[in-house]
Amino acid sequence: MSAVDIAGLAKEDIERVVRTVLAKHLRPAAAVPSKAPNPLLVNISARHCHLTDEHIEILFGKGHKLKPTKWLYQKGYYAAEETIAVVGPRRRMLPEVRVLGPSRGASQVELAFTDSISLGLDLPVRISGDVAGTPGCLLVGPKGSLELKEGVIRAMRHVHMSPADMAWYGVKNGELMQLKITSPGCSTILEDLAVRGGDDKIKLEVHLDTDEGNAVNLTKATKVELLKSAGGSCGCHK
Incomplete structure (x- = not known):
């Protein structure tokens, strides 16, 4: 942020300048919505x-x-x-x-x-x-x-995301996430869920194969959550 010369300004003028500068530089990012833009769906492929x-x-x-x-x-x-x-x-x-x-x-x-x-x-x-x-x-x-x-x-297990979804979850195309599944008797967290970024028409959707879906009893799941991983990339964005 560059310096602003306020020498010789009246108090009310100083307050106006400060408010203008803060509004310009501290405005929250408009690209990130206040709540998740799309519901999360997990499907077996x-x-x-x-x-x-x-x-x-x-x-x-x-x-x-x-x-x-x-x-x-x-x-x-x-x-x-x-x-x-x-x-x-x-x-x-x-x-x-x-x-x-x-x-x-x-x-x-x-x-x-x-x-x-x-x-x-x-x-x-x-x-x-x-x-x-x-x-x-x-x-x-x-x-x-x-x-x-x-x-x-x-x-590879993956999640399809629009730009708004990626902004909300704070991830980029090719990064890895976790999928937390709460289901009777076999709640678990699946690692290495690859982010497949797309355009605005893409719906938020996780794809698991039949073995993975059966292992976590997906049809009886009561809750599914996407979590950020510590880091890493699947390399699919190269």
Whole structure:
């Protein structure tokens, strides 16, 4: 704050200058609302896959378009009517893995830990879209099949946040948080919840996989809270 020359001013003028300076420099940040801008929702994200337009045509036929059967919490995203079989090493298979829409720029399969055991795959925990160096699999649809060279992951638990949500909780895209869950017999705190920052249209939503949701008895939870971690980043903002 630069110096203000008040020499020779009358008392009332000094008071006016002081009030003006304080109002300018000590005003609370308007970007942070007085209460949480959005309610917190925690959802279980079951095994699913994302497909490119090219792979949709290979698996379901030329010119095929995904058919929405259930709209998801985030606007514009949906569970499709279509399912595929995911085949791992030694022909171990998950016969009906739901396709989520809309189509993406790269195909990807997201599974829980028990799914990876069933398939015989050692899957890394990754943020969606971070598939470099991950295992592949065989995808089989009603009209064809294809070998996915990479793209099978265990999805890292994460929370979708708008800019207002991130301001309220005091976090940035890529940082890690904690999720405190109060439920009968198995209340716990889940560490390493990655912040996925988006635009103003994003709703505040946590995604856990089926193993995590079952372990904390999420369907019977009486309270869920987001907490700031001591520090750390998942690297997904790079």
